[in-house]
Amino acid sequence: MEDLAARLTALPDREIADLLLARPDLLAPSSPSFTALAARAAGRTSTDLALAQLDAAAIAVAEGLVIPVLGQAGPVGTAGSDDLAALLADRLSLPLETVADRLSQLSRLALTISNRPAPGLAEALAPGTASWPPPAEDLTGPSPDSLTIIEPRTIAAESAQHAEEAVRLVTALLREWLREPGPLLRTGGVGVRPLARTAGALGLAPAQVATIVEIAAAAGLLGLDDDGAAWLPAAPALVWLSHGDAPPLPERWAALATAWASSARTPWLVGSRSEDGVLRAVLGDAAEAPWARSLRHRILHLLATLPDGASATPGFVRAALTAARPRRPIPEGAITAILAEAELLGITGAGALSRAGRALAEHAFPGADADPASLGVLEDALAADLPEPVPMLLVQSDLTAIVPGRPVAPLAALLERSAVVESRGGALTLRFTPDSVRGALDAGLSATELLDALGAYSPVPLPGALEALVEDAARRHGAIRVRPIASILRIPDPATAAGLLTEFRLAGLGLNEAAPGIITATASAGQVLRELRAAGLAPVMEDGQGRLVIDGAALAPGGADGARGRGAAPEPTRPGHVIASRRRAPTNRELAVMVGRMRAGQEALAAAGPTVVASDPVHALAVLRQGQANRSLLRLRLAGPDGEVQERTVRVRAVEPGRVRLADVVRETEVTVAIHRIVSVEPISRD
Incomplete structure (x- = not known):
């Protein structure tokens, strides 16, 4: 400990500042002296944090400094740096310059002193030195030469298609939750049933829906009601839902991609239980993890370093990340899940980083706010890969339709409301059904307006079968109107009302006839709409004043916009909030002040002599650790349970987190003392 303190004292202020930046756990609280800094740097917790930054080659070099074959044979104590580097390079089968660089790195991190292990390094590395030297392939990681190279056109096509689909799915989610929000569980998050209901509406598996929901929330598109x-949907989401004023596709994608890159959410764990037994729910606190943001960062960075077009497999990524940080374990399944998320968002295509994904890796790393210029780069990168949209719709007499390419935005929005997608790819294949046409009618279009809008994109007249389908759906549309106030159903036809009351499939709605033509339901308005439609009916939503609700907005019969049925949209709410924000890096001036105080504190210690009394916790820990290393006697003053201060002469057995084990040399007993009970500690002179 004394050697490490002496070395730190001899370093220039700039190198001490660099050490604090490289090992940020030493920044707070600020150490009062270099002796205290050395004690903290040599502690097991801080040493483990420093080792977690090192790659496999640096760990192997550090292990080579502490194992007996080197520590006793003499090279550490007698050989120069060049000789030591050459010996380690030979034993590890690594290039000499690589070993020399890792030795320098260990020194900069205060893990070694003149190529000898600093206090705490041997203790931290001892369990891993049994198999030294490790296999050469474990030190360098897998070679990217083994990866498949994908054609740029294939990457661009697949990534652009996935990006467009991700934006569409988020928009569909917002529409669904505008009609029927996701109720919050008492334990937090959204439950299984609403997730399954949303999965059915979006045509996805619940696990995929969880990812879409979490990405939407991370982008600030969801919020909690009053x-x-x-x-x-939060206030910013209403812009996404506007049919004419929605931002361009690249702009919406950039918002989702940057939100995903900086997210600490783990949607793939939804449905499992945490270590303390808490069930992880979508948008719940338990689905957040401090390592998720960092892992996304590391994967993005790794993909950006691969050759253009290299398709990375989960096994390759795990092996590469393990070699880069062997003492930072990666949870099982996390890499596969994050790569799947990147594919879903179009950050990768066919496993290779897309043009937009590379821009994301370079300009919007997790933890950093994406400025407008960086967002512009992402938008331009995606726009460059998007195929030119086509304003053409080919409708067949069997009610199928084809868009020979990517539809223009107005056509895409129209088809999203009026048709069911059967396949996506180079062309878009759709089918018109009674349910899909009802979606356009629900959005406020009349039969004539819908046919005119579709006909504007068709090079030939629309087939009669489609016209008949739309007109028939329009005749049936609105025969039942559902109000959200206590779920009241207004049904002018007595026969239809009687049929609903006796329909066994609707028993779960709690239907009851309040008056002729008026039926109440205990279920929510959204559930009533959904189950009536499943029974083959075509109800519509009303607000409390009897006005039609169009995509969540109330429209008066004349078409003028009214107020939203649920009041103003909420502000965005980010789920979780359990992960502390990253510590702000200190400025150069703040670092200079810290180093200056430590240097002044060290000078005061030197002037006071070896018997200076350490009363602050940081300095006390430094003296305790130094006493443990030297096996010296210490005078310890403790606060007893009754508040009385006791004085003991002790030797330190072990310094552990929050406590210290001591041998009382006078009473010949061993005691364990909490750190907060120590009033002061000072070395006892041997004179």
């Missing part, structure tokens, strides 16, 4: 009882 009662904090349900998640629904």
Whole structure:
């Protein structure tokens, strides 16, 4: 400990500042002296944090400095740096310059002193030195030469298609939760049933829906209602849902991609239990993890370093990340899940980083706010890969339709409301059904307006079968109107009302006839709509004043916009909030002040002599650790349970987190003392 303190004292201020930046756990609280800094740097916790930054080659070099074959044979104590580097390079089968660089890195991190292990390094590395030297392939990681190279056109096509689909799915989620929000569980998050309901509406598996929901929330598109009882689209999401004023596709994608890159959420763990037994729910606190953001960062960085077009497999990524940080374990399944998320968002295509994904890796790393210029780069990168949209719709007499390419935005929005997608790819294949046409009618279009809008994109007249389908759906549309106030159903036809009351499939709605033509339901308005439609009916939504609700907005019969049925959209709410924000890096001036105080404190220690009394916790720990290393006697003053201060002469057995084990040499007993009970500690002179 004394050697490490002496070395730190001899370093220039700039190198001490660099050490603090490289080992940020030493920044707070600020150490009062270099002796205290040395004690903290040599502690097991801080040493483990420093080792977690090192790659496999640096760990192997460090292990080579502490194992007996080198520590006793003499090269550490007698050989120069060049000789030591050559010996380690030969034993590890690494290039000499690589070993020399890792030795320098260990010194800069205060893990070694003149190529000898600093206090704490041997203790931290001892379990891993049994198999030294490790296999050469474990030190360098897998070679990217083994990866498949994908054609740039294939990457661009697949990534652009996935990016467009991701934006569409988020928009569909917002529409679904505007109609029927995701209720909040008492334990937090959204439950299994709403997730399954949303999965059915979006045509996805619940696990995929969880990812879409979490990405939307991370992008600030979801918020809690005024009662904090349900998640629904936030104010920024209303722009996404506007049919004419929605931002361009690249702009919306950039918002999702940057939100994903900086997210600490783990949607692939939804449905599992945490270590303390808490069930992880989508948008719940338990689905957040401090390592998720960092792992996304590391994967993005790794993909960006691969050759253009290299398709990385989960096994390759795990092996490469393990070689880069062997003492930073990666949870099982996390790499596969994050790569799948990147594919879903179009950050990768066919496993290779896309043009937009590379821009994301370079300009929007996790933890850094994406400035407008960086967002512009992402948008331009995606726009460059998007195929030119086509304003053409080919409708067949069997009610199928084809868009020979990527539809223009107005056509895409129209088809999203009026048709069911059967396949996506180079062309878009769709089918018109009674349910899909009803979606356009629900959005406020009349039969004539819908046919005119579709006909504007068709090079030939629309087939009669489609016209008949639309007109028939329009005749049936609105025969039943559902109000969200206590789920009241207004049904002018007595026969239809009687049929609903006796329909066994609707028993779960709690239907009851309040008056002729008026039926109440205990279920929510959204559930009533969904189950009536499943029974083959075509109800529509009303607000409390009897006005039609169009995509969540109430429209008066004349078409003028009214107020939203649920009040103003909430502000965005980020789920979790359990992960502390990253510590702000100190400025050069703040670092200079810290180093200056430590240098002044060290000078005061030197002037006071070896018997200076350490009363602050950091300095006390430094004296305790130094006493443990020297096996010297210490005078310890402790606060007893009754508040009385006791004085003991002790030797330190072990310094552990939050406590210290001591041997009382006078009473010949061993005691364990909490750090906060120590009033002061000082070395006892041997004179």
